[in-house]
Amino acid sequence: MSAADARKPVRFNAFAMTAAVHQSPGLWRHPANRSHEYTKLGYWTGLAQLLERGLFDGIFLADVTGVYDVHNGSPDAALRGGVQVPLDDPMLVVPAMAAVTRHLGFGVTASTSYEQPALFARRITTLDHLTDGRVGWNIVTSYLDSAARNAGQVKQTAHDQRYDQADDFLQAVYKLWETSWDDDAVQRDVARNVYVDPAKVHAVGHQGPWFSLPGIHLSEPSPQRTPVLYQAGTSARGLAFAGAHAECVFLIAPTQAALARQVADVRAAVARAGRAPDSVLIYALATVITDADDARAEAKHADYRGYVDIDASLALLSGWTGVDFGRLPLDATIEYIDTDAGRTALAAFSKADPSRRWTVREAAEFIAIGGRGPVIVGGPQKVADQLQDWLATTGIDGFNLAYAVAPGSWADVIEHVVPELQRRGAYATGYADGPLRARLFGHAALAPDHSGGRLRDAVRAARAGAAHAASPPPAAAAAPHSVHAEPALPAT
Secondary structure: OOHHHHHOOOEEEEEEEOEOEOOOOOHHHOOOOOHHHOOOHHHHHHHHHHHHHOOOOEEEEEOOOOOOOOHHHOOHHHHHHOEOOOEOOHHHHHHHHHHOOOOOEEEEEEEOOOOOHHHHHHHHHHHHHHOOOOEEEEEEOOOOHHHHHHOOOOOOOOHHHHHHHHHHHHHHHHHHHHHOEOOOOEEEEOOOOEEEOHHHEEEOOEEOOOOEEOOOOOOOOOOOOOOEEEEOOOOHHHHHHHHHHOOEEEEOOOOHHHHHHHHHHHHHHHHHOOOOHHHOEEEEEEEEEEOOOHHHHHHHHHHHHOOOOHHHHHHHHHHHHOOOHHHOOOOOEOOOOOOOOOHHHHHOOOOOOOOOOOEHHHHHHHHOOOOOOOEEEEOHHHHHHHHHHHHHHHOOOEEEEEOOOOOHHHHHHHHHHHHHHHHOOOOOOOOOOOOHHHHHHOOOOOOOOOHHHHHHHHHHHHHHHHHHHHOOOHHHOOOOOOOEEOOOOOOO
């Protein structure tokens, strides 16, 4: 590892879910685990305070809108194992966490396949207001047929079409967040009896292949306007989407070789979209099991392995991939099958690393603690070495840390690993001020080369041009009396 690699800061998010079981099936039974307290506000406020003490960038909340019922054609294994069911709404715990912290970011997952742009945009703006600009959105297109059925569809839309729909969804919400209200639209002018200047609020007039949105955004601009945008797809279509929209990318791979390929693909996709390849922060999934020294960490890992639930792991893997692994022998080799579920999840065990052939049993055992990312075990020095090696070898910027037991896995990292990384000059010693985007990238607004930033700037230019063309003498100008329609805009 070069001196420059050693100095590269390690970044952490906590990867969680408003459920008893996220990515470690069976570990809900461990006496040290408290994730079953997910229905209590005190669990979430205490976790937020813990993570802020550890200087984590944020907490990244996963979500699904269906049940894992691919395994043996039934939800029974998921229900018995509590695998991401029962499950609460992740957005609703954010204000409570924000109230007890000042800097921690909050990444919430929501699917463009089942949301409506106007109502979703209002919920996100509300969260951005209530958190003082600390909200990010993990953009997903969903992968469960059960979710589609719950939304009144026979089955989910084809994989690539879901991204076409997502592109249209993003155009609609960009217009709401970035163009509907001028910065100074809210006047609060007591003398003139004007709360909002109607001339500074604009109907967005969006008409796309999936969504029609003629009106205005219902909410005034929040500190970030658009939340920090996270995305995790690495299929060909997912990469094109990430290149256009993602500011942070969440990757999952079981080996450094597979992860390095994904990182290169993401940065190439960002470049093809006309953006600087290093303008995107990339976080990789990992689970750290640590203690005061290597021996204690290894003993802890062995203890956790005793709680693994293979059947529940296969319920997860089947749901992620759309392949019913319950109907395959445990010693069968995993082969790639093109499905409309999560193509990346299956490719991680079949195509991403040609040097490795996975059996069903090996894959189930691998994901049983922390999901599809690596499990890093050891004392502070060993773990810090490995984390820095993953950064140097793969080109990632940080880690989404899953847990074996919650909140203990994160508490152990904060107690043992964070001080070691700080001693090496490879971890933050404090938070920068400002909204989440400003802390991550140095600017609060979407960058000008981002697709949302380009749309914003095109709208502003068109609006300025229309105003200049009209420009009647001040005495002849009519007093504004209603929200006005948007001028014609370039195609987006």
